[in-house]
Amino acid sequence: xxxxxxxxxxxxxxxxxxxxxxxxxxxxxxxxxxxxxxxxxxxxxxxxxxxxxxxxxxxxxxxxxxxxxx
Amino acid sequence: xxxxxxxxxxxxxxxxxxxxxxxxxxxxxxxxxxxxxxxxxxxxxxxxxxxxxxxxxxxxxxxxxxxxxxxxxxxxxxxxxxxxxxxxxxxxxxxxxxxxxxxxxxxxxxxxxxxxxxxxxxxxxxxxxxxxxxxxxxxxxxxxxxxxxxxxxxxxxxxxxxxxxxxxxxxxxxxxxxxxxxxxxxxxxxxxxxxxxxxxxxxxxxxxxxxxxxxxxxxxxxxxxxxxxxxxxxxxxxxxxxxxxxxxxxxxxxxxxxxxxxxxxxxxxxxxxxxxxxxxxxxxxxxxxx
Amino acid sequence: xxxxxxxxxxxxxxxxxxxxxxxxxxxxxxxxxxxxxxxxxxxxxxxxxxxxxxxxxxxxxxxxxxxxxxxxxxxxxxxxxxxxxxxxxxxxxxxxxxxxxxxxxxxxxxxxxxxxxxxxxxxxxxxxxxxxxxxxxxxxxxxxxxxxxxxxxxxxxxxxxxxxxxxxxxxxxxxxxxxxxxxxxxxxxxxxxxxxxxxxxxxxxxxxxxxxxxxxxxxxxxxxxxxxxxxxxxxxxxxxxxxxxxxxxxxxxxxxxxxxxxxxxxxxxxxxxxxxxxxxxxxxxxxxxxxxxxxxxxxxxxxxxxxxxxxxxxxxxxxxxxxxxxxxxxxxxxxxxxxxxxxxxxxxxxxxxxxxxxxxxxxxxxxxxxxxxxxxxxxxxxxxxxxxxxxxxxxxxxxxxxxxxxxxxxxxxxxxxxxxxxxxxxxxxxxxxxxxxxxxxxxxxxxxxxxxxxxxxxxxxxxxxxxxxxxxxxxxxxxxxxxxxxxxxxxxxxxxxxxxxxxxxxxxxxxxxxxxxxxxxxxxxxxxxxxxxxxxxxxx
Numbered sequence: 001x002x003x004x005x006x007x008x009x010x011x012x013x014x015x016x017x018x019x020x021x022x023x024x025x026x027x028x029x030x031x032x033x034x035x036x037x038x039x040x041x042x043x044x045x046x047x048x049x050x051x052x053x054x055x056x057x058x059x060x061x062x063x064x065x066x067x068x069x070x
Numbered sequence: 071x072x073x074x075x076x077x078x079x080x081x082x083x084x085x086x087x088x089x090x091x092x093x094x095x096x097x098x099x100x101x102x103x104x105x106x107x108x109x110x111x112x113x114x115x116x117x118x119x120x121x122x123x124x125x126x127x128x129x130x131x132x133x134x135x136x137x138x139x140x141x142x143x144x145x146x147x148x149x150x151x152x153x154x155x156x157x158x159x160x161x162x163x164x165x166x167x168x169x170x171x172x173x174x175x176x177x178x179x180x181x182x183x184x185x186x187x188x189x190x191x192x193x194x195x196x197x198x199x200x201x202x203x204x205x206x207x208x209x210x211x212x213x214x215x216x217x218x219x220x221x222x223x224x225x226x227x228x229x230x231x232x233x234x235x236x237x238x239x240x241x242x243x244x245x246x247x248x249x250x251x252x253x254x255x256x257x258x259x260x261x262x263x264x265x266x267x268x269x270x271x272x273x274x275x276x277x278x279x280x281x282x283x284x285x286x287x288x289x290x291x292x293x294x295x296x297x298x299x300x301x302x303x304x305x306x307x308x309x310x311x312x313x314x315x316x317x318x319x320x321x322x323x324x325x326x327x328x329x330x331x332x333x334x335x336x337x338x339x340x341x342x343x344x345x346x347x348x349x350x351x352x353x354x355x356x357x358x359x360x
Numbered sequence: 361x362x363x364x365x366x367x368x369x370x371x372x373x374x375x376x377x378x379x380x381x382x383x384x385x386x387x388x389x390x391x392x393x394x395x396x397x398x399x400x401x402x403x404x405x406x407x408x409x410x411x412x413x414x415x416x417x418x419x420x421x422x423x424x425x426x427x428x429x430x431x432x433x434x435x436x437x438x439x440x441x442x443x444x445x446x447x448x449x450x451x452x453x454x455x456x457x458x459x460x461x462x463x464x465x466x467x468x469x470x471x472x473x474x475x476x477x478x479x480x481x482x483x484x485x486x487x488x489x490x491x492x493x494x495x496x497x498x499x500x501x502x503x504x505x506x507x508x509x510x511x512x513x514x515x516x517x518x519x520x521x522x523x524x525x526x527x528x529x530x531x532x533x534x535x536x537x538x539x540x541x542x543x544x545x546x547x548x549x550x551x552x553x554x555x556x557x558x559x560x561x562x563x564x565x566x567x568x569x570x571x572x573x574x575x576x577x578x579x580x581x582x583x584x585x586x587x588x589x590x591x592x593x594x595x596x597x598x599x600x601x602x603x604x605x606x607x608x609x610x611x612x613x614x615x616x617x618x619x620x621x622x623x624x625x626x627x628x629x630x631x632x633x634x635x636x637x638x639x640x641x642x643x644x645x646x647x648x649x650x651x652x653x654x655x656x657x658x659x660x661x662x663x664x665x666x667x668x669x670x671x672x673x674x675x676x677x678x679x680x681x682x683x684x685x686x687x688x689x690x691x692x693x694x695x696x697x698x699x700x701x702x703x704x705x706x707x708x709x710x711x712x713x714x715x716x717x718x719x720x721x722x723x724x725x726x727x728x729x730x731x732x733x734x735x736x737x738x739x740x741x742x743x744x745x746x747x748x749x750x751x752x753x754x755x756x757x758x759x760x761x762x763x764x765x766x767x768x769x770x771x772x773x774x775x776x777x778x779x780x781x782x783x784x785x786x787x788x789x790x791x792x793x794x795x796x797x798x799x800x801x802x803x804x805x806x807x808x809x810x811x812x813x814x815x816x817x818x819x820x821x822x823x824x825x826x827x828x829x830x831x832x833x834x835x836x837x838x839x840x841x842x843x844x845x846x847x848x849x850x851x852x853x854x855x856x857x858x859x860x861x862x863x864x865x866x867x868x869x870x871x872x873x874x875x876x877x878x879x880x881x882x883x884x885x886x887x888x889x890x891x892x893x894x895x896x897x898x899x900x
Contacts, residue, residue, distance in 0.1 A: 169582025
C-alpha cells in the first residue's frame with residue numbers, strides 16, 4: 001500500500017514539473033500551465049482520500065516510538 | 071534608441087536596491103549571530119533592524135519592477151527572463167528541501183538501524199548502545215530529551231492537509247477566473263487562499279505548542295525531533311512567504327494589474343503555492359504517517 | 361559587415377552618453393555586465409592575494425620540522441580559511457567575472473538577462489567575506505576545523521561557528537543568483553540567429569556549470585543549517601546518541617562538494633577551449649563531442665560523491681560502486697584532453713602568453729587528473745587518504761588547472777577589456793616563473809604524501825624535511841610571481857600598445873567584432889549577428 005502512496009506522490013511531482021515547464025514555454029498564453037496545475041490538485045485530493053481510506057481499513061500503520069508500542 | 075521602446079530588451083540603469091539588500095542581509099545575519107552567541111540576549115534589535123531593511127528593499131525593488139511592468143517597458147523576452155529566474159529559484163528551493171528530506175531518509179534507512187545493530191553496526195550496538203532497538207521514530211540510543219509522544223496525524227495535521235489542499239483548489243479557481251477576465255471572482259478566491267494559508271499557520275503554531283507542552287516533543291528529541299521540526303519549520307516559513315506574496319498579488323489584482331493573456335507575477339506566485347503544497351504532502355506522508 | 365560597423369559606431373557614441381559618472385553610481389549601482397564583471401575580477405584578485413598570504417604562512421611554518429612561527433591552532437585556522445577564501449572568494453568569483461564580461465558579448469546580447477540581480481549577486485560577496493574574515497580578529501579565532509566543516513570537530517569552534525555558517529549562506533545566495541542569471545542569459549538572450557550549437561565552448565561550459573551551482577549550493581546551505589542547529593539548538597542530525605550520524609554530514613557535504621569541484625574546473629575547460637584554437641589557427645577539434653563530454657562530466661559529478669569518504673567505513677557495496685563510477689569520469693575528461701591535442705595537431709602555432717598558460721594547463725591538469733584516477737581506487741585510497749598526496753592532487757587541478765586557466769583568460773581578453781596589449785616579454789617571464797615554481801611547490805608533495813605525511817599538521821617527522829623545504833621555496837616563488845602579475849595587469853590597464861578590435865590574428869568570435877576597449881554597451885540593437893564571425897557559426 002505504501003508503494004501506491006509513493007507512486008501517486010511521484011505523479012503529482014510530475015504534473016507539477018510539467019506545469020513549471022509550460023510556465024516558461026507557454027509564455028502565459030497556452031492553457032497548459034493551468035491545466036497541469038489542475039491535474040496536480042485533483043491528484044492530491046485523491047491521494048488524501050486514499051490515505052484516509054488506507055488508515056481506516058488498516059492498510060497502513062502510523063508510526064509510534066518504541067517505548068509506546070503495544 | 072529610446073529606453074521606452076518595447077521592441078528593445080529593457081536594461082535598467084542605476085539599481086539602488088541591491089546594495090540596500092546586501093546591507094540588510096548583513097545586519098540581519100549579524101543580529102542573528104549576536105543573538106546566538108550571547109549568554110543572555112536582550113531584545114534582538116539588530117535582527118529587527120535587518121529585517122526592516124530587507125523589507126524596505128523588497129518593497130522598493132518590487133515596486134520598481136511592477137511599475138516598469140505596468141508601464142509596458144517589458145517585452146516578451148524580458149518576461150521569459152523573469153520566468154526562467156522564477157523556475158530556477160524554485161528548483162534551488164527543491165534542492166534545499168532535498169537536503170533535509172535526505173537527512174530524514176538517511177536516518178530512517180541507515181543510521182538508526184545501524185545503531186540498533188543491523189549490518190556492520192553489530193559491535194557498535196553491543197559495546198556502546200547495548201539494548202537499543204533501532205526503530206523509527208526515535209530520539210536515539212542516548213534517549214536525548216527524554217521520552218516523547220507523537221503528534222496524532224489524524225487530528226491537527228489532517229486538518230492542516232485539508233486546509234492546504236483547499237487553498238490549492240481556491241488558487242486554481244482564481245487562476246481560471248483571471249484567465250476568463252473575471253476579476254471579482256479572482257479577488258474572492260485569492261482572499262480565500264490567503265485566509266486558508268493563515269489558518270494553516272495558526273494550527274501549525276498550535277501543534278508546536280502542543281508538542282512542547284504536552285508531548286515533550288522538542289527540537290532536542292533526538293533525530294526525530296530534529297527532522298520533524300526542521301522540515302515542518304522550513305515548510306511553515308515558505309507558507310508564510312507564499313501567503314505574503316499572494317496578498318501582494320491580490321492587492322495588484324484589486325488595483326487592476328494583470329491581463330488574461332499576460333499575468334506572469336500571478337502565475338509565478340500560484341506555482342510557488344502549489345510547490346509549497348506538494349512539499350506539505352511529502353511531509354504529511356513521510357514525517358507524520360509512514 | 362557594414363551593419364557591424366554602423367552598429368559599433370552607434371555603440372561608441374552611446375558609450376559617452378551612458379557611462380554613469382561618479383564612484384557610487386558607476387560601481388555600487390551599476391547594472392552593466394562589463395562593470396560587474398570588472399568588480400568580480402578585482403574582488404577575486406584581492407581574495408586570491410589574501411588566501412595566498414595565508415598559504416605563505418602555511419609554507420613558512422612547514423619550511424622546517426618543529427614549531428617555529430605560529431601556534432598549531434592558528435595554523436589550522438590558516439588551512440581552513442585559505443581553502444574557503446580560495447574556493448568561494450577567488451576561483452568561483454573569477455569565473456563569474458569572466459562570464460559576466462564575455463558571455464553577453466559572445467552570444468550577441470545587450471547585457472545579462474537580469475541586470476539588477478546581477479549587481480546584487482556581486483555586492484553580497486564583499487559583505488560575506490568581511491563576516492568570515494572578521495573571525496580572525498576575535499577571541500577564539502577563525503574556524504579551524506577544515507574547509508569541509510566536518511562535525512563534531514567544527515562544532516567545537518566556539519563563536520565562529522555562527523559566522524562561518526551565515527557567511528556560507530550569503531555566498532550561496534550570491535552564487536545561486538549568479539547562476540540563475542547565467543542560465544537566463546544563455547537560454548533567452550542569444551542573438552536571434554545564434555543556436556545552441558553555435559555557441560562558443562566557454563558559454564556551453566558555463567551553462568552546465570550554472571546548472572550544477574543551482575543544484576548543489578542549496579544542499580550546502582541545508583548542510584550548514586543543520587550544523588547551526590546542532591550547535592545552537594540541540595538538534596541531533598550529526599549526533600549518534602540522538603540517532604543521527606556524523607557521516608551524514610559528509611554525505612550531504614560531498615553531494616555538494618563533488619559537483620563543486622567541476623564548478624571550478626568546467627569554466628576553465630571553456631577558457632582553454634577558446635584559447636587553443638586561436639593560437640593553433642584551427643577550429644576546435646570535436647566541438648560537439650566537447651559539449652557532450654562536459655554534460656557527461658556534470659552528470660557523473662552527482663553520483664560519485666562518496667569517493668571522498670572511502671576511509672570513513674561504508675558498506676563494501678557502496679565502496680565498489682563509488683570506485684567504478686568515479687573511474688568513469690576519466691572517459692569524458694580524456695575526450696577533452698585528446699580534443700585539445702588534436703586541435704593543435706598540424707596547426708600553425710604561436711606561443712603568446714595565453715597559449716603558454718593553456719598548454720601548461722593541458723599538461724599539468726592531466727597530471728592532477730591521473731593522480732585523481734589513482735585515488736579513485738578504494739583499496740589504495742586508504743593509503744592516500746588525508747595525506748599530502750591529496751593536497752598535491754587537488755592543487756594540481758585547482759592551481760595549475762583552474763587558476764592557470766583564469767590567468768590565461770585574463771591575458772587573452774585583457775586587450776578587449778582595457779584596449780591595451782599587455783607586455784609580451786613580461787607575460788612570458790610571468791609564465792615561466794609561475795610554471796617552474798608551481799611544480800617545485802606541489803610536485804614534491806606527491807612524494808611526501810606517499811611516504812605518509814598527513815595534511816593539516818603544522819609539524820612533521822624529520823624524514824620529510826627536505827621535500828618540505830623545496831615545496832616552501834617553490835611556494836614563496838609562486839606567491840611572488842603573482843605579485844608580479846598584479847604589476848603586469850596594472851601596467852596594461854594604465855597604458856601600453858593600443859589593441860585592435862581583432863587583437864589576435866586567429867581569434868574567432870563575436871567579442872572580436874567590437875572595438876577594443878569594448879564599448880560600455882554592445883549589441884544594443886539585439887539583431888541577427890554575422891555567423892561567419894563565430895567559431896562554430898556555420899558548421900553544425
